[in-house]
Amino acid sequence: MSAVATSTPGIMTRLRAMATGEVSAATLEAYRGAGGAVYDLFVKAEHRRSELVAAGKTAWTMTDSEHSFLAATWIAYSFQTLGDAFLQADYDADPGTVGFVPPVTARQADLFYGAVEEWLAAALRAQGDENFVLPRRIPVPLPAWVEVEPCPAAHLAAMMAACRTIAEHATIAVADCARAATDDTHKAERAMLQGELASLTSSSDYAQSLYQSSHAPGSALHERMETTIKAAIEGAFRLGQLAAMPAAITEDRNRRQNRTSTGPIRALPLPGMPGFDLFCLTDPHAAPHFRKDMKAQKALGYLWSRDPAPEATLAIQQEIAAALARGDISYAKDHRSQQGRCYYCCPWGAIYHVDHEVEIDRNRLRPGQEFAFDVSAEPLAEGGPFKRQIAVGNFFSTGETDYCDENR
Incomplete structure (x- = not known):
């Protein structure tokens, strides 16, 4: 039987949670409790879609508000389902600490739960306003998966x-979408939906089969199941949106084609060559400030003088520039000021938000993640290699500025 937190955790539960480093799930429980409204609305949306199909409407002839209602409800439902699954899977795996979860589980569940309110509000607005149109473009991506190695068994069970x-x-x-449109007008779109x-x-069934037959999977098999089931969840989430609003299929396809047709990015001059910019790795929003800072100029001079392969460093920067030009990534903004943010260490590169799945320097980046290009000569002082890496994580504001030079 599934464990459910129905009362305040007792002293023994608190002690067990403290011993294992778990955190209170009170906020997550509140989100789960509020989810009843999402599930009720989802049942109404399913019924409404059936009514529309029965009345002779297709997914292409519904009104904008009808599309918006179905799409927003689907998104809110998916987020709520994922948040609930992560919370419940942890309770099932560790009944002795019900009411508490590992920090990584709390972060992942919170990412899903935190996105519910916006879409529930949009769905309710669309339900009551026949002129309402979703303000955001469909399909929207899932929030980023919280990366942890190894992936906890409870997370795999949740997924x-x-x-x-x-x-x-x-x-x-998808079946309702195909059933309603019986002529050849939208044959290509229906075929795409059914193909996806x-x-x-297939991916989901394969991962489920591996999961059910593997009682103690090794790390390689565990990772394969994790990768496959994440892709299946992302695909189902996307497909539910397109089935609710199939006009977005063509728009989405065109955006993808445009992202792959970006022209070549101008090569960056190497140090010592004409046109080389000492601040070429610095966030362009922050560069004017650092150009006036003599200490920053000295720190960057030191960085480039110690880089054993500046062509490799600039090649990664050009990959980032190309992804930015295609629209796969964008500058991450501060939620309050809406200004761009930069990494606190020299060379103070921009922090980027991943908008579409992309690979940079052999790193697969997913929508919703944030990253910075971390370049440093500091490891050389301890006999280590020059550092150039894509740093993925949750970035927080700080007043610190690290010049990372030899005089530090």
């Missing part, structure tokens, strides 16, 4: 459970 539910409802949505559905169903 398996959530995928079964989300994929099942995505299948129903077949692909994600």
Whole structure:
């Protein structure tokens, strides 16, 4: 039987949680308790779609508000389902600390739960306002997966459970979409939906089969299941949106094509060559400030003088520039000021937000993640290698400025 937190955790539960470093799940419990409204609305949306199809409407002839209602409800439902799955899977795996979860589980569940309110509000608005149109472009990506090695067994269980539910409802949505449009007007779009559905169903079934037959999987098999089931969840989430708003299929395809057709990015001059910019790795929003700082100029001079392969460093910077030009990434902004942010260490590179899945310097980056290009000569002082890496993580504001030079 599944464990459910129904009362305040007792002293023994608190002691066990403290011993294992777990944190209170009180906020997550509040989110889960509020989820009843999401599930009720999802049932209404499913019923409404059936009514519209029965009345002869297709996913292409519904009104903007009807599309918005179905799409927003689907998004809120998917987020709620994922958050609930992560919370419940941890309780099932460790009944002795119900009411508490590991910090990584809290972060992951909070990312999903935190996105519910916006879409629930949009769905309710669309339900009551026939002129309402979603202000955001469909399809929206899932929030980023919280990266942890190894992936906790409870997280894998949560993803398996959530995928079964989300994929099942995505299948129903695609079937309704195809059933309503019987002529050849939108044959290509229907074929795309059905093809993507077949692909994600195959991936989900394969991962579920591996999971059920592997009682103690090794790290390689565990990682394979994790990668496969994440892709299936992302595919089902996307497909449910497109089935609710199929006009976005063509727009989405065009955006993808535009992202792959960006022209070549101008090569950056190497140190010592004409046109070389000492601040070429610095966030362009912060560069004017640092150009006036003599200490920053000295620190960058030291950095470039110690770089054993500046062509490799600039090649990664050009990959970033190309991804920015394609629209795969954008400058991450401070939530309050809406200004760009930079990494606190020399060379003070920009912090980027991943908008579409992209690979930079052999790092696979997912929508919702943030990263910075971390370049440093500091490891050389301890006999280590010159550092040039894509640093992925949650970046917080700080008043510190690290010049990372030899006189530090």
